[in-house]
Amino acid sequence: MAFEIFTFSFMHRAIISGIAIAILCSVVGLFLVLRRYSLFGDAIAHSSFGGIALGLMAGIYPLWTAYGVSIISALIMTRIKDRFNISGDASIAVLLSSGIALGLVIIGLSGGFTLDIFSFLFGSILLVSVNDTILILSLTGIILIVILLLYRQLLYSTFNEEQAKVSGIPVEKINYLIVFMAGITVVTSIQLVGVLLISALFVIPNVTAIMYGKGFKQTVIISMSFSIFSVVAGILVSYIFDITPAGTIVLIAIGIFGCTIGIKSAGLLSRHN
Amino acid sequence: MLKVVEIDHLTIEYPDVKAIDDVSFTVNQGDFLGIIGPNGAGKSTLFASMLNLNTKYNGTIKFFGTDIRKSKNYLKEIGYVPQKPIFEKNFPATVNDVVKMGLQKESDENKVDEILQQLWIHELSERRIGELSGGQQQRVFIAKALVNNPKVLILDEPVTGIDQQSIDLFYSILKELNSKQNITIIWSSHDLDAVNKLANHVACLNRTLFFHGESDDFFENDELVKQYSEASMQEHMHHH
């Protein structure tokens, strides 16, 4: 029976890491979505492609170079954007294409290592090791603690930068912190859904949860629940039917989004209750 | 008398306009100052420099005797209500969430309920901010500004686009905050009647400050009132 899959230890690791990543992406993603920065996750993910290629070429564990390259380039891009008044969407385009370009050139120079690259593009959640799982859990824990400690500052500066500034919140530092956390989250999540589908986990559960008309904390909880459900169901379903987990996870999330839209247009979600 | 704000030879230039030209005035504790001036007079520009949002100015601004270039601590004592609060329409924050953003110490949660009651919005506390009417939103932002017990409340044309009933409620709340809680209020408006009724000090701003003093001295001086009304009338016609 299908229940035997719960006895495999690789499945335990996949589900535990999957849940951690689901939680992480929905919380960090909510701040990005509300800042109209939805595609920023995508940009970081693409720049990590350059980092991964660099690691493979240099013989360093590619995730480490991916963390380095994507976080540093995201912070630099944010600085350039602020200094020279470049719009958010344009800076995303620059970041996104430069990472891919770097990756392609490096791959070309080293004569190709397509197999490894493939797992980074589309994720390989069933292959996460014990060490990967520990890393994923620790990073998730650290980021959640930071978010809890700075909850008011993060929420307020996302709601209205100018008013947050007047209330004495160091808005610029908070912005960099969000970029930094997004960088860590994206690279950590690459193992689950790969470079190409990252922004789905950042965005879809959050735009869905926002439609339920609740306050901030409840919206976070709704988003996390959808995210966790999509990831766990996606891993199980894809294993049973032997299809790609990343695609399945994202399609389930989109399914929940579609149902929510359906419920909403049928008028079942009242504006307030 | 304790000086809350001292502005000395303040000049603010944008690339193609001198928005504030050599303005000096003082606000004492307990004052209810109405700053009147037509559109484009520089009211918002003046506030932005007082709130440390715009640091490109010449002259000095002191709060509680300290130059704001030297210390930003004064910001803790200020509640600010912007001209038009901008936020995402579907931002997932309730009235309660928004007011709590203003709270410096988590421990003061009772204060939130108290303020919501005082401003007649406690029944809205679980509603999303984007669902409310302009007048209700305005009261939420005032609640957020008041939740830290500020010594000074700064309001930038707070009743633009708000229905008359909300405006009357809003004015009575301001009056009470000033007279009962001794909060110093600095408030910009182009409604002369309202300023006449509420404020005890008036500043007339139109790039330069052409009157500053007790509001009785302004409103009893027909020449000044006429001069102001004509200036804002022209402005008004200019805009339509």
Ligand SMILES: Nc1ncnc2c1ncn2[C@@H]1O[C@H](COP(=O)(O)OP(=O)(O)O)[C@@H](O)[C@H]1O
């Ligand atoms: N950020 C800005 N950059 C350039 N010019 C500005 C800016 N903000 C305001 N101004 C100009 O400064 C003048 C004063 O504007 P403002 O302070 O908004 O007046 P008010 O609030 O009294 O209507 C206007 O001429 C306006 O066009």
Ligand SMILES: [Mg+2]
């Ligand atoms: Mg203005």
